[in-house]
Amino acid sequence: MDKKFFRSVLGDKPVEEMGLTYAHEHIIIEDSYASAKYPEFLLNDVAKVSQELKAFYAAGGRTVVDTMPSNAGRNALKLAEASKASGVNIIVPTGIHLEVYYPQSHWRYTYTEDQLTDLFIADVEEGIDEFDYGAPIIKRTPHKAGMIKLATGDDAFTKHQEMIFRAVVNTHKATGVPILTHTNFGRQAYEQAKLFKQLGADLKHVVLSHVDRNQSLDYQKKVLDTGVKVEYDSTFRWMKNPGVFNWTLHFLEELLPLYPNQITMGMDMAKNAYWKSYGGKPGLNFLLEYIPNFLAEKGLSDYWQKIFFDNPHELYAFKK
Ligand SMILES: [Zn+2]
Numbered sequence: 001m002d003k004k005f006f007r008s009v010l011g012d013k014p015v016e017e018m019g020l021t022y023a024h025e026h027i028i029i030e031d032s033y034a035s036a037k038y039p040e041f042l043l044n045d046v047a048k049v050s051q052e053l054k055a056f057y058a059a060g061g062r063t064v065v066d067t068m069p070s071n072a073g074r075n076a077l078k079l080a081e082a083s084k085a086s087g088v089n090i091i092v093p094t095g096i097h098l099e100v101y102y103p104q105s106h107w108r109y110t111y112t113e114d115q116l117t118d119l120f121i122a123d124v125e126e127g128i129d130e131f132d133y134g135a136p137i138i139k140r141t142p143h144k145a146g147m148i149k150l151a152t153g154d155d156a157f158t159k160h161q162e163m164i165f166r167a168v169v170n171t172h173k174a175t176g177v178p179i180l181t182h183t184n185f186g187r188q189a190y191e192q193a194k195l196f197k198q199l200g201a202d203l204k205h206v207v208l209s210h211v212d213r214n215q216s217l218d219y220q221k222k223v224l225d226t227g228v229k230v231e232y233d234s235t236f237r238w239m240k241n242p243g244v245f246n247w248t249l250h251f252l253e254e255l256l257p258l259y260p261n262q263i264t265m266g267m268d269m270a271k272n273a274y275w276k277s278y279g280g281k282p283g284l285n286f287l288l289e290y291i292p293n294f295l296a297e298k299g300l301s302d303y304w305q306k307i308f309f310d311n312p313h314e315l316y317a318f319k320k
Pocket of ligand 1: 067268270
């Protein structure tokens with residue numbers, strides 16, 4: 001494709017078709033080691049998630065980014081099914097999640113940097129394994145990865161994590177695939193950005209998730225000054241307990257005018273109890289209902305286009 005494109009589970013599409021985009025979601029979390037350890041994560045009913053995605057589409061939503069990477073509950077076939085049923089584009093990740101979502105004997109600890117790189121590149125260029133890299137037999141589906149993920153906690157990086165960074169950036173450089181990270185409570189977000197820069201990643205195509213859980217405006221600025229993108233998803237989390245200060249809304253108000261091209265948003269509804277179709281709340285459409293009024297109240301309505309269109313489009317376009 002000559003034009004700028006993003007890689008959806010159903011194939012490459014021009015960036016113009018990305019439309020209104022949520023930058024960090026959980027659409028399918030399959031029965032897995034992760035869901036056995038954290039049963040509230042099980043999210044594998046295609047009919048239910050499709051129902052909620054249809055409501056998202058009806059409200060103007062066009063693209064979501066699934067964020068369960070290799071062997072942590074990813075199911076490319078179900079994601080393709082949900083995308084077909086709802087009309088919503090779904091970007092599927094390769095890469096690897098936090099250590100807690102894998103057994104201690106997992107291949108992530110025994111494979112070399114080059115072996116990991118090869119597995120990630122094959123997900124992006126050939127198709128995601130039907131068995132999600134869970135067994136010795138690999139059967140590639142036609143559904144390719146459109147993003148690569150890594151995750152660190154709130155402590156300094158381990159040698160193992162540094163190796164994962166290198167494998168992820170190798171894949172990014174070889175294929176042009178954009179990068180998303182998990183930062184837990186955002187404490188190592190600046191260190192992540194610094195290491196990506198050092199390794200030669202294009203920070204326009206790198207987004208650090210959950211940075212709004214770090215309750216410091218100065219820290220947000222320090223991270224954004226590197227040029228990296230951030231993803232904020234805690235608006236509804238602060239609201240769960242009345243009287244708690246809403247840091248996410250505070251950051252939006254202060255930072256949108258200063259860093260208009262770097263902020264994206266999502267719901268990150270990893271728990272099935274957040275889904276209306278599972279009988280929970282607030283549901284996927286929360287941001288579409290809440291954020292426009294908030295921005296209007298603050299005189300910031302022009303940034304709607306940035307948060308949900310321009311910024312995710314630049315981020316998730318493949319780098320040439
Ligand atoms: Zn997540």
